[in-house]
Structures are given as structure tokens and as C-alpha cells.
Amino acid sequence: MEHENINALMDKTEQWILPELENVFTPAESEDITVKAALYSLFAGGKRLRPLMMHLTSRMFGLSDDIDADVKYFAATLEMLHTYSLIHDDLPGLDNDDLRRGKPTCHKAYGEGIAVLAGDLLLNKAMERLLSICESKPGYIYAASAMAENAGIKGMLGGQSIDIASEEKEISLELLTELQEKKTGAFIEAAVVTPYYLSKKMRRDEFASDKTANDLRKLASHIGLAFQIKDDILDVTSDSKVLGKSTGKDERDSKATFVTLLGLDGAKARLDEEILSIKAILSGFEAEGFDTEDYVTLTDFLVNRDR
Amino acid sequence: MEHENINALMDKTEQWILPELENVFTPAESEDITVKAALYSLFAGGKRLRPLMMHLTSRMFGLSDDIDADVKYFAATLEMLHTYSLIHDDLPGLDNDDLRRGKPTCHKAYGEGIAVLAGDLLLNKAMERLLSICESKPGYIYAASAMAENAGIKGMLGGQSIDIASEEKEISLELLTELQEKKTGAFIEAAVVTPYYLSKKMRRDEFASDKTANDLRKLASHIGLAFQIKDDILDVTSDSKVLGKSTGKDERDSKATFVTLLGLDGAKARLDEEILSIKAILSGFEAEGFDTEDYVTLTDFLVNRDR
Numbered sequence: 001m002e003h004e005n006i007n008a009l010m011d012k013t014e015q016w017i018l019p020e021l022e023n024v025f026t027p028a029e030s031e032d033i034t035v036k037a038a039l040y041s042l043f044a045g046g047k048r049l050r051p052l053m054m055h056l057t058s059r060m061f062g063l064s065d066d067i068d069a070d071v072k073y074f075a076a077t078l079e080m081l082h083t084y085s086l087i088h089d090d091l092p093g094l095d096n097d098d099l100r101r102g103k104p105t106c107h108k109a110y111g112e113g114i115a116v117l118a119g120d121l122l123l124n125k126a127m128e129r130l131l132s133i134c135e136s137k138p139g140y141i142y143a144a145s146a147m148a149e150n151a152g153i154k155g156m157l158g159g160q161s162i163d164i165a166s167e168e169k170e171i172s173l174e175l176l177t178e179l180q181e182k183k184t185g186a187f188i189e190a191a192v193v194t195p196y197y198l199s200k201k202m203r204r205d206e207f208a209s210d211k212t213a214n215d216l217r218k219l220a221s222h223i224g225l226a227f228q229i230k231d232d233i234l235d236v237t238s239d240s241k242v243l244g245k246s247t248g249k250d251e252r253d254s255k256a257t258f259v260t261l262l263g264l265d266g267a268k269a270r271l272d273e274e275i276l277s278i279k280a281i282l283s284g285f286e287a288e289g290f291d292t293e294d295y296v297t298l299t300d301f302l303v304n305r306d307r
Numbered sequence: 308m309e310h311e312n313i314n315a316l317m318d319k320t321e322q323w324i325l326p327e328l329e330n331v332f333t334p335a336e337s338e339d340i341t342v343k344a345a346l347y348s349l350f351a352g353g354k355r356l357r358p359l360m361m362h363l364t365s366r367m368f369g370l371s372d373d374i375d376a377d378v379k380y381f382a383a384t385l386e387m388l389h390t391y392s393l394i395h396d397d398l399p400g401l402d403n404d405d406l407r408r409g410k411p412t413c414h415k416a417y418g419e420g421i422a423v424l425a426g427d428l429l430l431n432k433a434m435e436r437l438l439s440i441c442e443s444k445p446g447y448i449y450a451a452s453a454m455a456e457n458a459g460i461k462g463m464l465g466g467q468s469i470d471i472a473s474e475e476k477e478i479s480l481e482l483l484t485e486l487q488e489k490k491t492g493a494f495i496e497a498a499v500v501t502p503y504y505l506s507k508k509m510r511r512d513e514f515a516s517d518k519t520a521n522d523l524r525k526l527a528s529h530i531g532l533a534f535q536i537k538d539d540i541l542d543v544t545s546d547s548k549v550l551g552k553s554t555g556k557d558e559r560d561s562k563a564t565f566v567t568l569l570g571l572d573g574a575k576a577r578l579d580e581e582i583l584s585i586k587a588i589l590s591g592f593e594a595e596g597f598d599t600e601d602y603v604t605l606t607d608f609l610v611n612r613d614r
Contacts, residue, residue: 025460029460032460032465032468032469032472033468033471033472034460034464034467034468034471035460035468088423088424088427091419091420091423092419093414093418093419093420093422093423094420094423094424107400111400112398112399112400113398113400113401113471114468114471115400116395116398116400116401116423117395117401117464117467117468117471119427120395120426120427120430120464121459121460121464121468123427123430123431123434124430124434124455124458124459124460124464125459125460127430127431127434127437127438127455128452128455128456128459130434130438131434131437131438131441131448131451131452131455132452134438134441134445134448134452135448135449135452135510135511138441138445138448141438141441141442141445141448142442144438145435145438145439145441145442148431148434148435148438149435151431152428152431152432152435153332153336153339153341153342153428153431153432157341157424157427157428157431158339160341160424161339161340161341161342161421161424161428162339164340164341164420164421164424165339165340203442204442
């Protein structure tokens with residue numbers, strides 16, 4: 001397989017996912033103000049990291065074009081879930097952010113009420129898609145069900161809830177790790193494992209004891225933590241123009257991060273550990289004959305990115 | 308079959324649905340602040356009209372106890388979707404209501420951020436349940452998929468969006484009818500049709516041409532409109548102590564209702580028409596040998612209720 005640098009991989013992901021995202025709503029539905037607000041955020045220039053990871057897992061296992069079309073469908077669905085979580089997280093009652101990816105946040109552009117509904121709509125539509133594809137492909141039910149759980153109290157929403165409950169409180173490194181494994185880690189897990197789930201079409205109990213599935217979940221967990229630790233480091237070392245969002249915000253909000261709990265050097269050391277764990281798991285996959293080079297490229301990007 | 312008055316039917320529904328609702332979250336999950344807020348609203352003393360309708364459809368067709376257990380599962384799921392829609396609708400950016408069912412609204416009791424997340428959680432968990440039951444019972448996929456659509460842009464959220472877009476604007480009777488058919492009608496449709504869908508386990512294309520399914524959808528549409536017209540009438544004729552929520556609010560908000568568009572007498576006449584349509588459809592079901600007496604009791608309640 002031909003390998004590319006991270007920018008080429010990202011461009012390819014954007015080309016791959018864009019037509020899928022453009023067809024989520026019909027032209028008639030796109031006249032609706034809530035749909036417009038949802039599309040505003042969906043096309044606000046995110047890095048599409050989750051679709052990228054899905055693309056990479058697909059390539060690592062050499063999945064067929066047939067499966068790849070469904071991977072793309074699930075990748076767009078996950079991107080919708082991710083976008084809804086950002087719209088609601090930015091609301092005044094939560095993080096109260098005016099700027100996201102260098103543009104006004106959804107509620108700044110469309111008002112608070114419509115932003116609430118736009119988030120609800122993306123969540124609901126994502127779930128409609130998960131159910132809808134299972135009408136014709138019942139073998140995907142576990143993959144769909146697992147993705148929905150990644151968005152719920154065991155995953156992203158559980159992390160958001162810990163986050164809001166610990167505002168302006170001192171929290172332990174253990175609780176911060178749990179918070180982040182849920183808040184950002186759960187969607188990364190969904191990205192990393194879903195293509196494999198789709199290719200195997202197994203039941204829940206079969207996946208529980210599947211070695212590859214367990215290795216993928218561990219890989220996702222380390223990628224998620226590495227990603228978040230790097231985010232926390234960038235919040236104190238980057239400037240908002242490069243980052244496309246407010247910086248120094250964690251400190252102003254007295255928010256516990258890996259940097260506030262471990263110090264900048266401690267956070268960098270922890271990031272190095274996570275990267276070592278990622279590379280160890282990738283070596284294992286390589287030894288089994290899978291092509292991990294793109295995942296190595298992604299890992300290097302996670303460490304070295306400046307936004 | 309033995310028949311009861313509306314209070315007995317409501318009591319029976321509450322007994323039927325309560326254990327199911329109490330088991331939605333595990334005891335450990337119920338320690339979470341967002342779960343607490345969700346449960347606060349889920350147990351805030353609603354009329355459980357949607358579960359009641361599901362119970363009634365189940366009884367009308369004489370569904371077996373086996374199916375009835377799954378009807379209950381879907382009824383709790385629909386009640387979660389309904390409750391999430393109320394929590395978000397009450398938020399300051401939307402209807403800005405302080406009182407719901409005689410108690411402080413979710414955001415008044417738990418704060419705005421947690422109320423946003425509590426709504427998200429109920430929506431997400433409802434969808435997890437729809438997917439989860441299909442893992443073991445793939446024959447339910449269409450019923451689950453249809454319920455998710457009833458909550459989306461084609462249903463409840465589509466109605467919410469028209470509602471927020473038409474605030475302080477003059478709207479036509481036609482648009483008001485579309486708004487209400489989506490905003491309140493879609494969940495009533497889900498309630499009325501789901502037990503039948505569950506009992507038949509058919510695919511989407513099979514239901515499209517099924518006469519009973521179409522009659523049930525029409526029944527639901529007329530019940531939904533009758534329910535909303537009555538609500539609009541109560542807003543001007545009842546007092547908030549009986550109603551358990553603010554009254555005269557529609558007028559203060561310059562909100563178009565069936566009363567503002569048709570006048571009080573016009574709205575009452577339109578309500579009578581809807582009731583006639585409901586009774587005509589029920590007569591048809593009766594002629595086919597189904598037991599419609601409980602649905603007639605519900606219809607009489609819809610017209611005569613004072614809250």
C-alpha cells in the first residue's frame with residue numbers, strides 16, 4: 001500500500017467523508033433553520049480526526065471497498081455525534097465558548113435556542129442512521145449499539161457530567177483520567193473499533209472475548225489520552241490564532257487538566273508514555289501482518305501538532 | 308375484557324410503566340448528577356399519556372403478554388424521549404418556563420448546563436435502548452427506526468424548529484397544523500402504532516401498504532390534533548393551579564395557537580371535528596372485531612379534561 005504524510009491523509013479523509021456528510025439532510029430539509037445551524041457546525045472546518053481514524057483502521061485491516069462504503073457511513077455518523085457534543089458543550093450553561101475552530105460557535109451564530117435544537121438534531125439524526133442501516137444490514141446492530149453507548153453515560157455524556165460536576169473543584173488524576181477517557185476517549189474508541197466490528201458482524205458476546213477487538217480498544221484508549229494531554233499542553237503553550245479557539249482558558253476557569261495536575265514537564269512525560277504504549281500495540285498488529293504505517297503517521301502527528 | 312374509567316386506566320398505566328422506568332439507569336449510574344436531573348424530570352408526575360396509548364393499542368389488538376413486555380420497554384423509551392423534549396423546550400433559550408407539572412423545571416432545579424446534558428442523556432439512552440433490544444430481536448428494527456424518526460426532523464424536532472422560527476410571527480393555520488402534527492403529533496403516532504409494529508415484525512416496505520398501520524397513523528394524527536387544540540383551549544380557560552403550569556402564556560408570548568387563529572368557539576368546533584374523525588376510525592376497528600372501548604374512554608377524557 002502507498003503511504004502518505006498526515007496532510008495527505010487528512011485531505012483524503014476530507015474528500016472521502018464530505019459527500020457523505022453533504023447527503024445527511026435532503027435539500028428540502030436543509031431549508032429548515034435548525035438544519036442550517038447543524039450544517040454550519042458540521043462544516044466549520046474540523047480536523048475530522050475520528051473519520052481519519054476509521055479510514056486508517058479500515059486500511060490497516062485491508063477491508064474491501066464494500067465494507068469501506070459502510071465505514072464511511074458510520075464515520076459521518078460519528079462526526080455528527082462529535083459535532084453535536086461540541087455545539088452543546090459550547091453553550092453558555094456549559095463551557096460558554098464564543099469561538100470554535102476560529103469561527104463563532106453555533107449559539108453565537110444562530111442563538112441559544114436553535115443551538116440546543118441543532119445539537120439535538122445531530123444526535124437524533126445520527127441515531128436514526130444507526131438504526132436505519134440495520135434495517136437492511138442486521139449484522140451491524142452491535143457496531144451501531146456500541147457507538148450509541150460510546151455517546152451515552154458510559155461514554156461522552158458520562159465524561160461531560162463528571163466535567164460539569166467537578167467545575168472549580170480539585171480533582172484527582174484518577175478522576176481526570178476517567179473524565180477524559182469518557183469525554184474524548186469514547187468517541188475515539190468508536191472510531192478505532194467500528195470498522196473492525198463492521199467487517200466481522202459479530203454479536204456482543206463474541207466481541208467481548210475477541211483479542212483484536214480488545215487490542216483496538218486499548219489502542220484507542222492510549223490515543224485518546226495522548227490526544228487530550230497534548231490538548232492540555234497546547235492550551236498553555238499555543239496562541240489562540242494558531243489553535244482556532246481560546247487559549248489559557250483552562251487556567252482562567254480553574255479547570256483541572258493534565259498540565260495543572262502534573263505540571264508541564266510531567267504532562268509531557270505522561271504523553272511520552274502514552275505514545276510508547278500506542279507504538280507497542282501497533283507493533284503487535286504489525287507482527288500479525290497488518291499494515292500499521294498510517295497509524296504511526298497519525299501518532300507522530302498527535303505528538304507534534306501545534307493545533 | 309373488563310373496562311375501566313380513565314383514572315383506573317391511568318393508575319394501571321403508572322403501575323405498568325414505573326418498574327420499567329426505575330430500571331433505566333443502574334443504581335451506580337443514578338449517583339451521577341446528570342442522571343439525577345434526568346430522573347427528576349422523568350418522575351415529575353406526568354400524565355403518562357403516551358405509555359397509556361401504547362397500553363391501549365396493545366389491549367385493542369389483544370397482544371400476548373410476551374409482546375406486552377416489549378411494548379412496555381418501548382413505552383418507557385418513548386416516555387424518555389418525551390421527557391427530554393420537555394426539558395430542552397423549557398430552557399431559557401427556548402420557552403423559558405420555570406414551572407412544569409407544578410414543579411420547578413429541570414434547569415430551575417439543577418442549572419442550565421446540567422439540564423442540557425440531562426435532556427441529551429435521556430435522548431441518547433432512549434436510542435441505546437432502541438438499538439439494544441434489536442441485538443436480540445432484529446424483527447423490531449423497523450419499529451425502533453420509526454420511533455427514532457418520530458423524534459427527529461420529520462417529527463418532534465421538526466415541529467420545535469418551526470415553532471422557534473415562527474416566534475412572534477403571524478403563521479397560517481396550515482403551518483400551525485404542520486407544527487403541531489410534528490411537535491406533539493409525532494410522539495402520539497409512535498405511541499399508537501408501535502405495539503402493532505412490534506406484533507407484526509414487518510419491514511418498512513411492508514408497513515407502508517398495510518391498511519391497519521395506515522388507519523392507526525390517521526387515528527394518531529386526529530388524537531394529536533385534538534390533544535393540542537384542547538391544550539390551547541385550556542391555556543385560556545384554566546388556571547395555573549389546576550393546570551400545573553403557567554397559563555395565558557401563549558398570549559403573553561404572542562404565540563399562534565388554534566385559539567388565536569380560530570377564536571375560542573372556532574377552536575372548540577375544530578376539536579369536535581377531530582373527535583368525530585377519531586370515533587369514525589375506532590368504529591372501523593370495532594367492525595373488524597377489535598376492542599376499542601378503552602380508546603373511546605381516552606377520547607372522552609381528551610375532550611373533557613381540565614388539565
